[in-house]
Amino acid sequence: MPEIFNSAAQPSSSDTQIQPVVAVSAASSEKESKKKLSRHVDEYSLVMRQATPSSSSLKAYTAKPTDTFFDSQQRDEVVLLLLRQHPVTQVKWVFIGIILALVPFLLSFVGFLEFLPLRFQFVATLGWYLLVFGYSLEAFLNWFYNVYIITDERVIDVDFHSLLFKNVSYAKIDNIEDISATTSGALGSIFDYGTVRIQTAGAVTEFDFEHVPHPSRVTAFLNELLLEEEQENLDGRAN
Amino acid sequence: MFPELPPISLTSIILDSVRIMFFLGFFLYLIFAFIAVRQIDIMRKTVVTPFAGVIQIIGMLHLLLAFGLLIFSFIYLA
Numbered sequence: 001m002p003e004i005f006n007s008a009a010q011p012s013s014s015d016t017q018i019q020p021v022v023a024v025s026a027a028s029s030e031k032e033s034k035k036k037l038s039r040h041v042d043e044y045s046l047v048m049r050q051a052t053p054s055s056s057s058l059k060a061y062t063a064k065p066t067d068t069f070f071d072s073q074q075r076d077e078v079v080l081l082l083l084r085q086h087p088v089t090q091v092k093w094v095f096i097g098i099i100l101a102l103v104p105f106l107l108s109f110v111g112f113l114e115f116l117p118l119r120f121q122f123v124a125t126l127g128w129y130l131l132v133f134g135y136s137l138e139a140f141l142n143w144f145y146n147v148y149i150i151t152d153e154r155v156i157d158v159d160f161h162s163l164l165f166k167n168v169s170y171a172k173i174d175n176i177e178d179i180s181a182t183t184s185g186a187l188g189s190i191f192d193y194g195t196v197r198i199q200t201a202g203a204v205t206e207f208d209f210e211h212v213p214h215p216s217r218v219t220a221f222l223n224e225l226l227l228e229e230e231q232e233n234l235d236g237r238a239n
Numbered sequence: 240m241f242p243e244l245p246p247i248s249l250t251s252i253i254l255d256s257v258r259i260m261f262f263l264g265f266f267l268y269l270i271f272a273f274i275a276v277r278q279i280d281i282m283r284k285t286v287v288t289p290f291a292g293v294i295q296i297i298g299m300l301h302l303l304l305a306f307g308l309l310i311f312s313f314i315y316l317a
Contacts, residue, residue: 120316166281
């Protein structure tokens with residue numbers, strides 16, 4: 001049998017080493033080409049085009065936040081919108097904190113702790129202020145870390161209830177079925193905040209972005225993302 | 240039927256009770272402050288923002304204050 005047939009039937013060891021390398025490079029080039037094809041958010045979103053990137057962490061509505069990530073973020077995933085409850089909804093705990101801070105002054109007028117020696121009264125006052133500080137800190141943490149994140153791929157709802165309970169829900173943009181925005185009450189109308197309800201086909205069927213600023217803008221942006229995802233699927237650019 | 244306590248003795252019983260309540264309260268608060276620091280750590284890892292470092296410092300300060308108050312009350316009220 002000619003040599004050439006033997007070599008065709010049994011590939012040489014150098015050929016078997018090359019094949020996986022070629023397969024990996026083909027996959028990576030395909031990924032690269034998809035990445036090149038996926039458009040920048042400003043190209044398809046009017047909402048994002050009008051927004052400027054922000055590095056401020058204390059805003060309730062942060063479009064294109066810089067230096068902001070979340071734990072399960074994928075390599076190519078970009079955080080496009082970070083939402084928290086509107087600051088107006090947090091006035092309640094700020095007000096309670098101020099009232100609690102004034103309590104020792106009010107009690108000193110009434111003479112509530114008069115039966116105790118001065119050093120006991122002093123320690124009690126220090127303890128009270130530490131308690132108020134702890135209350136305010138926890139309330140602030142609840143506001144700051146209960147966030148809603150919209151990326152170019154997913155919608156994420158991060159919930160921390162008290163200090164002991166954490167819940168993070170994810171839904172792919174593809175799975176979104178229905179979006180609605182509700183603004184209610186005088187404060188909601190004046191300060192333009194409300195609840196955005198997202199119904200999905202995933203494991204978590206409903207996402208409520210409660211009391212977020214500019215609910216209609218958020219809804220418009222989600223619709224733009226949905227349209228872009230559909231377009232990607234049509235063009236074969238979907239990841 | 241019951242022994243009649245002199246007023247000084249009664250006052251010392253009340254003060255001792257208040258002292259123990261303070262110690263116990265501050266100790267429980269120290270545990271709460273420690274849990275808060277742990278929770279801040281989990282929160283920081285869940286959502287990473289440039290402000291996270293400041294929050295961690297505030298949490299540590301809160302824990303230090305809670306510890307300091309417990310020690311201070313031990314010394315000052317002893």
